[in-house]
Amino acid sequence: MQFPTPLLVLVLAMTAPAFAQTLPPPPDAARQAHVVKAPHGAERVDEYYWLRDDKRERPEVLGYLNAENAYADALMAPLKTLEDTLYREIVARIKQDDSSVPYRERGWWYYSRYVAGQDYPVHARRRAADGVDAVSIQAANDRGDFAGEQILLDVNALARxxxxxxxxxxxxxxxxxxxxxxxxxxxxxxxxxxxxxxxxxxxxxxxxxxxxxxxxxxxxxxxxxxxxxxxxxxxxxxxxxxxxxxxxxxxxxxxxxxxxxxxxxxxxxxxxxxxxxxxxxxxxxxxxxxxxxxxxxxxxLAPRERDVEYDADHFGGRWVIRTNADGATNFKLVVAPDGADSRAQWQDWIAHDPQVYIEGFELFDGFTAIAERSQGLERIRIRKRDGSEDYVKADESAYSMGIDVNAEPDTTWLRYGYTSLTTPEITYEVDVASGKRRRLKQQPVPGYDASKYVTERVWVPARDGKARIPVTLVYAKDFRRDGTAAMLQYGYGSYGLSMDPNFNATIVSLLDRGMVYALAHIRGGQELGRAWYDDGKLFNKNNTFTDFIDVTRWLVEHKYAARDRVAAMGGSAGGLLMGAVANLAPDDYRVILSQVPFVDVVTTMLDASIPLTTNEYDEWGNPEASRASYDYMLGYSPYDNLKPQAYPAMFVGTGLWDSQVQYWEPAKYVARLRDLDTGTHPVVFRTNMEAGHGGKSGRFRRYRERAEMYAFMLDQLGVAAR
Incomplete structure (x- = not known):
């Protein structure tokens, strides 16, 4: 049996004086023939199946992961100064003793706050009283005045x-x-x-x-x-x-x-x-x-039926139900009497609109707030008891808006959140009776000046001629569209999850170095309604991948970025996207950042013992029950479609205890990639040995991970100092 490169050898190599110039070879994982069988007679050889260890305790598996981490340390050592610089920049944009906007419920104001220098939140509350409101509590928190506060959980103390x-x-x-x-x-x-x-x-x-x-x-x-x-x-x-x-x-x-x-x-x-x-x-x-x-x-309330989805809430003596029943692809709202037990008792209230996707609702004494999407943007419709309607106003052309915490229904004020790629999140309240709007808080970002940046929405034609893909861009105001810039493009495109243009303080470090950030709202999300999701799942999944590539090529063609200076990033199902585009269009990307990537699609979906597999059949297909699903999924599964060709530089990250995407998927992917990659670009594989799907716990640890990835990307793209 061929064992992985011993960790000791790597450590010794790293201590050599010139290890930055004479790096040790990448770990060479053992290859063991293992046949993965499907019920319809299909078979595949998976030479790295042995890297699966459900208990996370086999020495040879942990040895390989540690060897990859040691290799990553050696590869990244020359970039430590850049990583530290990025980390300091990111952390400097965090108000370390910030607190959330309090909300009132049953006589108490609830909120979370951070203590400067600490990783975890303190969850607390204060009694409601005359003269005490969300603004006054925030002001007290900002002063460090916690008199009268009752702590629910001090997570810093619990985490020790x-x-x-x-x-x-x-x-x-x-x-x-x-x-x-x-x-x-x-x-x-x-x-x-x-x-x-x-x-x-x-x-x-x-x-x-x-x-x-x-x-x-x-x-x-x-x-x-x-x-x-x-x-x-x-x-x-x-x-x-x-x-x-x-x-x-x-x-x-x-x-x-x-x-x-x-x-x-x-x-x-x-x-x-x-x-x-x-x-x-x-x-x-x-x-x-x-x-x-x-x-x-x-x-x-109503028995389940295939292809009928609904969610419901009870208020004012009736059920209000959001559903796609009766052909309401983009959902509608219906009502049902107290004690209802079937769809026969449902009555239409807010009609289905093929151009508007109803995402959710909140019920109040005198009105209903309805969260909607149209043309790739969010909006909130206010429907009053008398049937009149109005919309909450937006301040930019590309933004994200959503209903916030509204714990008590006996009010005329609706709380909502607003943000964009250039606007840190603002919590507003609007009085639906008068139309008056008040700003409760804006996310503090020390040293950030929104006037120095520009956000833009463009539409990219898809190659199949059936769709125009919305893309949200952000760049510094002095950016010149001359085809020389470096760009980071982000995508997800699964589960109907919409990637909205929320402010992200970490990307400011990229914009300040002249980069463009592009958020591709590709099919598989729900930005343009339910059909946008349906066109990117099951037997339409390839649209997700080609949409992302089409966006890249259009932005390069229109001189937002240089062809050889494009980075791509995605995580989880977005990591599947990264693996697919690396196979399909390796020359379009100089570097790929892939976090907790779902890359071994067929093997995972054939194994019902793996967490969450059975919940996913209607997203990806069931390769055990359907040979057609098996063949289609096999056609795009990143692990199965690796081949001898030159791949982009890659940074692949995972967590040993990930419950959503098991660590062995990216581990096997990197091992096979190292076998087949004919190029010379580096591959970093970082396993967080204490973390799960969301990465390390604690706010600062996560920023350290992001700084390391960004340092790798900036180096590969040749991005100059700030």
Missing amino acids: GHDYYAANPVAVSQDNRLLVWADDTNGRRQYTLRFTDLDSGRTYPETIAGTSGDAVWADDNRTVFYVENDPDTLLTTRVKQHVLGSDPATDPVVYEETDDSYYMGVDRSRDDRYLVIVLDSTVSSELRYTPAAAPGAFAV
């Missing part, structure tokens, strides 16, 4: 002694006394629920491990309903009921989902009348509900 830590308050009981909260110590997103008495600060002895981190209180302030995870697949399979003070091992199951293509969550209705179980697959939904005051059996 952990390499990875994440914790968040889940729900406060209706009497405001008890908190259920969740923490995760390895990034696998399998949470432990804990309980704290907020009056005394005492944490209850019982804990509930193996949950999704989702829970809701009943009205008795003693009973909690929570969602349990399967320990292997991480599927949300059961809702259980826990009474505070009892043994969690005896908690009864109140609902069990037998279809493993569904995700599950729990919540309370807007009017607090019902506890609800929300079940969603890619193409179907179901909601079950029970009275919060006297929980019993959960009734079904």
